[in-house]
Amino acid sequence: MKRLLLAGAAAALLFAAPAQAQSPDKILNSSYDIARELFAAINEAFVPAYKAQTGRDVTVDQSHGGTSAQARSIAEGLEADVVTFNQTTDIDFLVQQGFVSEDWQSEFPNNASPYYSFPSFLVREGNPKNITDWDDLARDDVEVIFPNPKTSGNARYTYLAAVAYAKEAFGDDEEKIAEFVGKIFDNVPVFDTGGRGATTTFIERGIGDVIITFEAETRSIAREYGEDSYDSVVPSVSLLAEFPVAIVDRVAERRGSQELAKDYLNFLYSEEGQRIAATFGNRVHDEKVTAEFADQFPEVRLVTAEDVFGGWDRIQEEHFASDAKLDQIFGDR
Template identity: 70%
Template sequence: MKCLLLVGAAIAAMLSGPLHAQAADKILNASYDVARELFADENKAFVAAHPGVTIDQSHAGTSKQARSIVEGLQADVVTFNQVIDVDFLVQNGLVSKDWQKDFPNQASPFYSLPSFLVRAGNPKNIRDWSDLVRDDVKVIFPNPRTSGNARYTYLAATAYAKEAFKGDEAKIKEFVTKLFDNVPVFDTGGRAATTTFVEREIGDVLITFEAETRGIAKEYGTDKFQSVIPSVSLLAEFPVAIVDKVVDERGSRDLAKSYLDFLYTTEGQRIAAQHGNRVHDAVVAAEFKDQFPEVRLVTVEDVFGGWDKVQKEHFAKGGVLEQIYGSR
């Protein structure tokens, strides 16, 4: 009997070993919708330095991605665009509550801001947030229920209105409601909103991350589109995290950490900057300084009291966002 048990254990080890090794050489990164080209290049560079490794990608609005992971999507890492979607994974026991301590800059390797993209020549003379509530302007941005990109737009517009109307809540809500009224169609994610604006030619201005506006202008030409930086915008951090439950089941923690660490390296930061993201690495930031106009950035912490408060007051059921968006 003892001999049979030993044989059985040996067979089990033989069967599990290769499978475990194979799992450790492949991970899935669940990311936000408009980061496809960015991570195609980040992954290519990482794999070049780690032969035999495979990085698979999944892209969608980050709120949708977070729900998919809770429902079973086997993502080893997430590279999201808002903190509350990572916190949603924490609440569901998938990510460590101390995830922001695992990597530098509160686990945000690079950042951006909500910015505008207009058609060549800026025919509607759109310069700032105040122009977006005019009757003659149609605005394109995605559904804030599924898109972190759109939630940043909502928060940035609200932050602008708080300053413009000196905290008058009724006027702030009226301003943001008018902005939403000027949106003819709400797509599920940032890339779909880009398609609506660029290819379907709907709307006068697209609001999306600065990185996306720069990418569009580069791809289609400045003779067709141009970016506009508003007077003030909101710091959009792009948090990353290891999905602990998945990597522990798959034995992929070491590879997952190495992959996210790579985003902080000089090479990883340079790739991010080349794709229109602002970076923390001082050398790379200096290298790309001329490509990024100065802009006054406010933060969720300073304007809204932090992400926990934002979630409760604005994004929870019955919150301010639902009051504005709920009838649409």
């Protein structure tokens, strides 16, 4: 009996254990789910660089997951000092909840997006169907793979990029735009729920002629499954996808980690940070690094959600809300 009581007491103690001693030598970076290796490399470079600069030993912990879920966790008390997301809207959610200051996009350069990417194509070796641009995706003999835009943020970018292309091709003829995008949707044999599922469909099940996902991800897919078996194809025009970063002010203030958080995010803009991001297939702003990687990153004209669609609020309203344009195109499929 005594032993049982002891075990109970120990358990009770464990549950009552206070949060880890708060030390500003440690920050938590909450990030999107496919950035594990990127930030492992970033952190490995940041720690010694920071030590050389300030003499302080610091640790950066990482949490990865779908960014909507990550933002939710932070709102529920996950003590992340910084967020490095792949969707602006999830940081906006943290703004609404009072965790991130409203002017976060002006706190760091380039709309607080240290690197960027865009929907791009990965085709099978030698590009047998000769797919070079968005209009090829609407051809009758092409099978296209991308996940369900209702459930995948990645696929929403694909959808918007296709619409952006169609807008340029057909002007404001809404009917033609819907028809064009509808044709592409018709060419998708399976809509997986997420990017990873779509990759499995394309690679392991061998379905489809082209998979559409962020350019950075086409690189990691090729790296994992064989550079020789797949070719990256960059379309003539695509939609800028920002990878926004922000300090979670409410957590950082509570923990006194603002300065370290700021230095960490600034490191992403340093030459070294930019080079690491580029190694993982992301496009960067640093001119020197861009020049170094010029042969890996073909020219592409990128349009922004702001310019083409008038911002994310309007996109949500006109395209992604129930019964809006996406539903109308996607409805019967």
